[in-house]
Amino acid sequence: MKHAPWERRLGLVRAPGYGALAGLLMACVPAFDDRAPLVTEPQIAAVVTTPAEARPRTAVTLEAKLALPLGAEAAGPFAWSFCTTPVPLGDPRPIAAACGAEAGLPILGNGATVQATVPSDACARFGPDPRSGGSRAADPDDTGGYYQPIRVDALGARWFYLLRVTCELPNAPSDVARQLAQEYVPNTAPALAALEKFEDGVWVAFEHARPGQTLALRARWQPEAAEDFVYLPVGAHSLAARRESLRVRWLSTSGHFAVDASGRSESDTQTTAENAWTADATPNTVRFWLVLTDSRGASSVEQTDVDVRAP
Amino acid sequence: MESSTQVLVQGLRPRHSTTETRLTGDEARRGAGTQDDAIKAVQSLPGFGRGGPGSELIAWGAAPSETRTLIDGVEVPTLYHGSGIRSVVPSELVAGLHATPGAYDARFGRGVGGLVEVETRTPDFFERRLVLSADLLDSSARVSAPLVEGVSAASASGRLGYVDRWLPALIDPKLRGSLYVVPAYWDAEGEVARVFRDGASLRCTLLASADASESSTPSSDPARVRAEQRTLRFGRASANYRGSLVDGAETQLMPFVGWDTTTQRSRAGAALTSIAVSALRYGLRAGVRMPLGQGSTLELGVDGSGISADVSRSGSLAIPRREGDPWPFGSAPAGVLASDTFHANELEMAPYAAAQLEFERLSIVPAVRVDTALMEASRGQPTRAGVPDVGVSTIEALFEPRLSAQFRLSKRASLVSALGRYHQLPNVADLGAVAGNPELGPASAWHFVAGERVDFGRAVRGELRAFYRSVDALTTRNPEPFPSAAQALLAQGRARSFGTELSVRLRTDRRDADALEGFISVSLSRSERLDASAARYRLSDWDSPMALNAALQRGFGAWRISGRARFASGTPRTPIIDVLHDASDGTPVPLFGPVNTRRLPAFFELDLRVDRRFALGAGSAVIAYLDLVNVTLRQNAEEVVYSSDFRSRAFVTGLPPLAILGVRLER
Incomplete structure (x- = not known):
């Protein structure tokens, strides 16, 4: 734990609170050595999907891009699954804790690259499509996107990835929904x-x-x-x-x-x-x-x- | 210095209240650790716990939002400026404090926690007065003068905080933007008062307060840019007429009107959360107290209050944080956004009746209050294309019996007890169809307290009491993975707290200036919550199993020395037991253990104060004080902070040792 000299001298809070200490006059926030850790053991650097954005019921290729220490080899298997539980309202995390524990919808294959079909109800579980019983539609992110969580159990840890799914907007005015369908260009991965x-x-x-x-x-x-x-x-x-x-x-x-x-x-x-x-x-x-x-x-x-x- | 005897009594007040602690403004201000701020003394009174480093008042384990705060009988949203560094009323204006952690009388309601009332001084009817004070945080002035000697008078006061202006200048410019700056604040008060020939009095008062704070954390990583702005402004205008009838009855009529505006804008990466509430507040308090003979009285009255609010919010539903939400300090919510704009009304009209019956050894106050509550929201469901908005309106009659009693065992010892039913309407900001629930109902509570009060001679009074408080229908988050529309929140939470408190107050018989005064209070308690759909109670965010407060002050001629010690168990926190790895952006996601199953280390702070009065002649004086905060240099843990991978943790520590020097001129 490190304290900058100015922090020691004045005892001032650093960084916005977003929590219990919002507005605190004076305090000392410990600083961790949070530099990017070195790649000393195999890890998933990213999941790359093709296409990068897909509609329900369409096929996608999921590839776990690995970062391995020099000389190391990736040890399988890779257990892939679609999560089925959305994040509870008000939970600040991007993925439901239940996604880490549930069986989900298994994806065939146990390699670093697998083929899958986006679940047909992805836009109902994680998007704006109505569900039976009048349940609340999911909220989009700040780019208007909805995401199907995918879990990967691999390399001795539990990873997840959010696949952007293309959904209609049933609650939007019909002309706006139509215009979006015409003008929206699905995402592609940057290079x-x-x-x-x-x-x-x-x-x-x-x-x-x-x-x-x-x-x-x-x-x-x-x-x-x-x-x-x-x-x-x-x-x-x-x-x-x-x-x-x-x-x-x-x-x-x-x-x-x-x-x-x-x-x-x-x-x-x-x-x-x-x-x-x-x-x-x-x-x-x-x-x-x-x-x-x-x-x-x-x-x-x-x-x-x-x-x-x-x- | 103005005397508290010049204060016009605010409204009708029972002769005793079982759980109330009273302090005069001078008593409160002279205490160590208050930085000459009288209202800060509330935080260490019996029944009130320490809610954290800021200004939150925890009464018998209740959430801060459940405790009502009033100034001269008019409800205000807070007693403290932003971070709790100052109260919203300057000390020179405070005549008295009445702090009740629960089981209060039938004149008040609309809260399931405690009650804190501030009485302000009236202008002097005979002499012109001037009080100026300044320290490192702010400066204030109060002027009062008779308009017609002995008949009417007026006063005005104001305060301006400036710590936000000089403190950043001491910081490395590269770091200024990332500081959580103290709020910029000001407050102003004005009053015209008049007494009539028949002894009646009228006070017309204005009160306004404003806070603003801003912070930002720039980053070369666009996903890690953080910024936050908050404002809170409120104002009140009230008239308070108090008169006497020929048969000895007393009457009161007090209408008020005001406004509250709060805004919060939080940016995390590209995701912006914005919440704005603009509310018109109005109310009426009226009553008459009639003698029944042999010291008994009957009080009849009505307590009405309304709020008409425009609420606009967009952004993450995780903001604001709610009780029980596990949320690592400094982390930002996921960028999922929702938007809602609506209008909400809440109106309560509560007639009440209370009889204070005096018998030889028994005083008993049976009372009843019937609160008719109207709750309205302009939209019952989230907006859908082609579907017109339909509002929601609910009326409920809330029956609130109250009973308090005192049985005098001897001239020095009494048994005391009180029981009451209380309700609190939901926060108007929670009545939205997207982020809240337009059909939330009121929370309801039972309070019970019993104990013994003993006078050990004229100088020492001790009190031992036990309390129990249970609350139903608290607003909580909907835990369902697929909640119904317009049900993001549910009125299904429950809470309970119980404990025992021992307090001893000391005041010697010496002349006032040199009196030895002090108190010690110890409380053992437990505060629990039951979430919607949960099977078992858990500790609440406000649980503090042990708290000890002790204060002592004594005058030595022109000098006065005081000290205060506070100890409190650490507040509960939710542990992080594992992480998931986000292959989307490389950020670990914490997995939490059971809610509130760990504690921060215990809190201890010792404060000392010395002040010196310099007489200038002709009734004028200068008072200089030095307040030494946290003289033991203890680093109290106020929050848990984690490394970015959540593998390491440490504590955010609170107030470093501080020396605050101030001066006050009185004429």
Whole structure:
């Protein structure tokens, strides 16, 4: 637990509360070493689905993109299933705790890549479609999207992924629903173009580094990676257009990053996300994974190896 | 300094109340740890627990929203500015405090918890007065003057907080935006008072208060940008007529009108949650108390109150956090959004009758209050295309019998007891069809208390009492995975609390300025909740099995020294027992254990205060004080905070040692 000098001196709260301490005048919030953990054991960096957004009853390919320590191999099996229980109202988490315990709807196959069909009732359980008994329709996220949770039991842990499903809007005015059906373009996964380092005043491909060196890095994507889309804002009666935000998660097998994620908000049209990375003091080979995710939930993963060697 | 004897008695007050603790404004203000703020003294009175580092009042284990707060008989949404650093009425205006943790009399209702009343001073009818005070947090001024000597007078006061202006200047500019800044606040009060030839009096008062706070956490990661803004503003205008009839009866008529506005905007990534409530408040209190002979009286009255509110909200239903919600400190809710805009009315008219019957050794107050409550919401179901909105209206008659008694065992010892039924209408902001339930009904409670009061000579009074409080139909979240439409909340929660309290008050017979005053109170209690569909009670967020408060103050001529010690069991928290891994954005998702099955470490704080009065002649004086808070340097845990992977945890600690210097000028 660390306390910055100014915190010790003035004892001031850092970070918004969203909880019991909102409004507290003075306190000391401990700081953890929350730098991105190194990839020291196999983990799922992301789940990539094809297509990135699907309607109920359509086929999708689910692929668990793995981040493995150098020399390690993924140990199966991968047990996939669709969750059936939505998040209780008011629960601040993105997935129901019950999803971690229930059997769900099993998906055939036990590999890192499986084929599945989106459940026919995905928009009724997790979306706006009416259910019998007059139950409350699910709420969308801030991009107007609804998501079918998917659980993956693998690598000794329990993972989940939210697959964006395309649903009609039965409670919206019919002309708005019709316009949305005509104009909405389903999401596609964004792709990274390059990983670059800043050296000698220019950005160049990141292929090697010196032991102990701290480098400015950037992940670059094509402008079309941030897609435009229309959606129905909550409480609105007409469609609105917006642009995706993009976010990069940075993973590596050694060294350390300044931040574990960075990106661009939807109003920021730049096509890069920056970070700083410091190499270990000893020469080695470092494997990087960059997970690029858009605000509608689709991801892609790029992997690259970099030699850390003395000049 | 103005004397409390100049205060016009507010309304009709029973001769004794079984569970009430009274303090004069001067007694309350001089206590250590209050920073010269009289109303802060309530937080350490018998029956009131410590709800956290802020201003929440926990009465007999009840949620803060269940305790009514009144200023001169008019209900206000809070007694404290935002973070509890100051009360909404300057100390120089406070004539007295009446704090009742439960089982209060029939004049009051609309709450299933406790009751705290603040009495303010009237303007001086004979002399002009001026009080100026300033410290590191704010400055205030009060001026009062007779309009017609001995007949009418007026006063005005105001306070402006400025800690939000100088404190950020001391911080590294790069960190300013991420600080949870103290609120900007102000309050203002005005009054015109008149006494009539027949002894009747009229007070017309205005009160306004405003708070605003803002914070933000910028981030290079768009998903981790955080920002929050909150405001709370309210105002009240009231007239209070009090008169006497020829047969010795006393009458009171007090209408009031006011407004409350609250806003909260919380941003987590691109997801924005916005809640705004704008409400018109109005009410009427009227009564007559008649002598029945031999010290007995009969009081008849009516207590009416209404609220007409426009509510607009959009964003996460997880905001605001509700009792029992497990929510790791600093985490943001998932970005699922809902929107609702509606109008709601609540109107209550409660006639009551209370007889105070005096017998040789027995005083007994049987009373009854019948509260007719109207609840309306403009929309009974969420909006659907092509379906017109249909409102919901409910009327309920709420029968509230009350009984209190005191049996004098001897000249020094009495047995006391009280029993009562109480109701509280749902929060108007919860009557929405999307985020709430337009058909929520009132919560209802039984309060029971019994004990013994003993006077040990003229200087020491002790009281031992046991209490039990049970509440039905509390508003809780709907736990169903597929709840019915317009039923995000249910009136199906239950609560109970019980315990025992021992309190001893000390006041020596020495002349007032040098009197040794103090109290010690110890309470053992338990506060539990039963959620909708749950089979077993669990600990409530406000459970504090043991609390000890002790305060002592004494004057030495112009000097006065006081100290206060507080101990409280740590409040319950819900443990995190495991995590799920989010392969969508890499964020671990916590899995919680049973609700409120762990506790924060116990709280202890020792505060000291010294003040010095400098006489300036002609009745003027300057009072300087130094308030030393948390002199033992203890780091009290106020909240649990987790690392981003939820594998490590630590505590947010509360007030560091503080020295607050202030000065007050009285003329």
